Amino acid sequence: MKVLVVGDMREGTNSKSTAAGHVAAGHTVREVDTSWLFEGSRFSPRRWSVSKARIADPFGDARLAREIREATSGFAPDVVLAIKTIYFKQEIVLDIPAERHVHLSFDDVSNPDNVSARYLAAEAEWDLVVTTKRHNCSEIEARGGRPYFMWAAYDPRYHRCDTEFSSRKYGIGFIGAARRDRIGLPSLLGSHFPGSSIVVGPRWERAYPRGVPGLEMRAAAMGTDYTIVANSIKVGLVLLNSENRDQHTNRSIETPAVGQLVLAQDTVEHRELFTHGESALLFSSLEGAIRLAQQMREDPWTAARIAAAGTEKIRYGAHTYRDRAVQLADALGVS
Template sequence: MKVLFVGDDWTGSNARSLADGFREAGHDVVVVDSTPVTLPRRLSPPWLYKRATGRRAPWDVEAVHRRVEQAAAALRPDVLLAFNAMHLDQARLLATPAGRHVHYSPDDVSNPVNTSPAYLRHEREWDLVVTTKRHNVAELTARGVARVLFVRSAYDPAWHRPVARREDRCYLVGFVGALRPDRRDSTVALARRHGGRMLVRGPGWRAVPELRGTGATVAGPVYGERFSAVVAQVRANLVLLNSDNRDTHTCRTFEVPAAGGLFVGERTDEHAELLDDGSECFLFSSPGELEAILARCAEDPGGVAEVARAGHRRITGGGHRYRDRAREITDALA
């Protein structure tokens, strides 16, 4: 098929990985980058406009739509797939000539943060809405969406694979991900307990004053292959969920074991379906249970390394690449 893909195209983005997944699955793919609209550069005029008005810069929105329409005229796509396109003009996207119009939502579409009034007005007009949240299926159907598809998140083998460490320092426990209110207190408590044996990386963490003086290494985000190099520095890689999205799995569910890291994550039904607790990962439901896992990681590095290898084999052999998700979407369209 000919696929016109509208989504963020920066290195490490899930949208870029899914677009490449369609290409790897054998489709002709043209990408239109929506990053100028979704993530305007800090202190740029579009960023200042958004801060002042709460809206996206109309000149950037117009520029993206012009590129979409030009690409559609040249490609004549069988599918227009919009990845998290709530900030674009929905009517204009849906009017773009294409055989099918598909919207992919990587986050909870019942969380107001992940929608817009314009998106909700036009949501039922999409031929297919794809969600990575199982609980969204019934909710989208109740909102009038005719066809809904649940797919899990995925990993990108171009980036998420075992790689050599780029630093000689190693950590007992680490978390790579954004600061969120539901993660703050527990992460600070771990940093106070484990000090220099803990690594925290991601947007927002360096601004948390409670982390200063704990001895933990706190740094900014990492993307692409650099993520895998950081995973290699950590014995127990935490997979923390987003309660606002009612997550029962996340991208890290696949990325950590694909990168060869030991998956230490919150206990959910989906995590238990994907990996066997105790032999392919370690799951916890309480701080005490997590501490027992970390004690085991400190005392038996060889044993937990074998658990990490088993988790890597399970995920990489289980059909969880973006190419596999692209095939699930095209199968649903067929």
């Protein structure tokens, strides 16, 4: 199968891993990178247009159309896979000659932050709208689209276990962006796990310019940088995005893949993935999460056992991006 993947192709992104998964599945892949849309200062006209108006400027549309023409020169794709191309004129992608046109989003496509007027007006024209949010399926269908639910995935190139559990530096850590509903997390971890806790991700340093006693704070880590920092953490907190109404997220799959003990919010989908007390620990409040993490600190043998069971469950559960590529090809009936 020949696949044209259009999306943010920076190393370590979901889009890049999706393309790599199709290559691993034996497909011929060409990429069109849209990461340039988010370049520039926060106050540049392009960034303002994307973040506020939810639209690419005319120069952005023209650039995408040109780069697609270049990528498809001498290459006739069977499938066009567009990953969150909501800011562009949809016909730029939908008009590419191909047997199937698929839109994929790893975010909630009913959250206004993750859609645009352009995308919603053309949603029904996509042959398949792939979502990792099961609750999106009925909503997409009600809008006239053809939804398909797919679990999140991990990329074995980066989401791998390189360090023994007992040798990891940090007892507990969180890898993810700062958000209003989790802004107190660094202080909570620093006070309960002083010298043994870490938070990694964008905007934390902006919220805590002087840092937090007892806690290490780092900027976002991608690709091999993510592998290194993730392998330094024993217990990995999985906090979901309430605005996306998450029941699981990519981190739900990546956390056990890197050998961390999964400490995740208790949801229906997390209970489908894991068994509480056997392959993960599930909590209903941050206070409960802290108590569970403290118990694991006092019982390192049990912590290591649960972490290993979670890793094995994901590793042998068909959760790589290659597995998702095979699944999508089957759903499309294209080989």
